Amino acid sequence: MLEGAMVRLLAVDRENLPKFLGWVNDPEVTKFLMVDPPLGMEQEEAWFEGLRDREAMIFTIQTKDGVVIGNCGLEKISWKDRKATLGIMIGSKMHWDKGYGTDAVNTLLRLCFDELNLMRVCLICDQTNVRAHRAYEKSGFRLEGLMRAYRYKNGGYVDEVLMSIIKPEWLALQGRS
Amino acid sequence: MIRGKHVGIRPLQSDDAWILFKWFNDPKVIDNLGIREPRPSISLEEEMEIVQDKIGKRSVRPFLVHDLDLDVPAGMAELTHIDVKNASAHIFLVIGEPELFTDVFYLESLNMVLNVAFQSMNLHRIEVRVPAYNERLIGLYLSSGFVVEGRLQHDHFRHGSYVDSVIMARIRNEGGSI
Numbered sequence: 001m002l003e004g005a006m007v008r009l010l011a012v013d014r015e016n017l018p019k020f021l022g023w024v025n026d027p028e029v030t031k032f033l034m035v036d037p038p039l040g041m042e043q044e045e046a047w048f049e050g051l052r053d054r055e056a057m058i059f060t061i062q063t064k065d066g067v068v069i070g071n072c073g074l075e076k077i078s079w080k081d082r083k084a085t086l087g088i089m090i091g092s093k094m095h096w097d098k099g100y101g102t103d104a105v106n107t108l109l110r111l112c113f114d115e116l117n118l119m120r121v122c123l124i125c126d127q128t129n130v131r132a133h134r135a136y137e138k139s140g141f142r143l144e145g146l147m148r149a150y151r152y153k154n155g156g157y158v159d160e161v162l163m164s165i166i167k168p169e170w171l172a173l174q175g176r177s
Numbered sequence: 178m179i180r181g182k183h184v185g186i187r188p189l190q191s192d193d194a195w196i197l198f199k200w201f202n203d204p205k206v207i208d209n210l211g212i213r214e215p216r217p218s219i220s221l222e223e224e225m226e227i228v229q230d231k232i233g234k235r236s237v238r239p240f241l242v243h244d245l246d247l248d249v250p251a252g253m254a255e256l257t258h259i260d261v262k263n264a265s266a267h268i269f270l271v272i273g274e275p276e277l278f279t280d281v282f283y284l285e286s287l288n289m290v291l292n293v294a295f296q297s298m299n300l301h302r303i304e305v306r307v308p309a310y311n312e313r314l315i316g317l318y319l320s321s322g323f324v325v326e327g328r329l330q331h332d333h334f335r336h337g338s339y340v341d342s343v344i345m346a347r348i349r350n351e352g353g354s355i
Contacts (some may be wrong), residue, residue, distance in 0.1 A: 036262060041344015078214070081333045118330045119339055145344050149302045152263050157301065166331045
């Protein structure tokens with residue numbers, strides 16, 4: 001378990017899947033995500049089973065009083081290049097815009113740089129998702145590219161931004177460089 | 178085999194592992210591949226496994242590139258990360274015989290794979306990640322209608338330090354002749 005200021009991150013468990021399934025089928029939640037609903041329980045289970053064969057670490061996000069509000073984690077971990085791609089979904093809409101996501105991201109970054117010995121963490125984010133954009137910037141991510149026509153949604157191709165943070169930047173943010 | 182002027186491409190097959198084994202052990206070939214640099218050396222058995230894996234995957238379309246004038250295998254190309262819904266893929270092309278690596282040959286090979294991607298597979302976006310230090314490759318992709326979309330800092334580890342990659346993409350019906 002990883003302790004943040006507002007949340008704790010727990011290794012993802014099979015018992016969380018029904019909750020995840022509800023979120024990934026909610027168009028408001030997936031509006032900006034690389035998820036293509038409708039998804040069924042068997043697909044959700046296949047995703048969970050597949051985690052074992054991938055270089056990935058997925059966590060359930062819990063508030064300090066034990067409410068499961070989303071998930072986050074690292075995908076495409078490359079140990080040779082010491083990098084990973086970060087992803088997050090706050091599925092519980094009543095917990096949006098309250099700082100839980102930012103705290104989860106900060107907790108993950110601490111894991112990446114202080115424990116996993118990574119050098120680079122990147123993420124992709126829908127260009128029009130200004131809310132997420134700002135949150136990632138608060139955590140220290142910087143814009144490094146705009147990928148055109150990256151995803152097809154609602155009848156058209158949409159662009160995605162690419163953001164990253166590297167270890168020296170993260171240490172500097174905390175006055176540890 | 179799909180035939181162009183000087184270049185032919187055909188699907189990669191199991192017994193091509195031999196030639197890939199030779200190419201991917203040649204420092205002149207692998208030194209500039211950046212993130213795609215497989216390893217300093219690779220065993221034939223590993224290469225056979227990699228080839229089998231590529232052939233069996235729906236998200237990968239690997240090709241062997243032929244020099245039609247000399248009638249010899251010259252390199253390999255592939256579309257990877259094929260995402261049918263978002264109509265996108267990554268492209269990778271390496272010329273395994275250094276003396277055959279001319280700009281003209283590379284561009285024609287690239288064009289043939291792009292043709293498959295846009296004209297036959299109906300893809301919309303083709304992306305490539307090129308090591309920032311490989312200016313020749315960046316120039317070749319620019320001439321082929323790719324646009325620089327960003328620079329990935331510390332994207333991979335090479336010769337003892339972290340180096341950047343440049344991300345480039347070509348969108349269908351944008352620039353170029355395809």
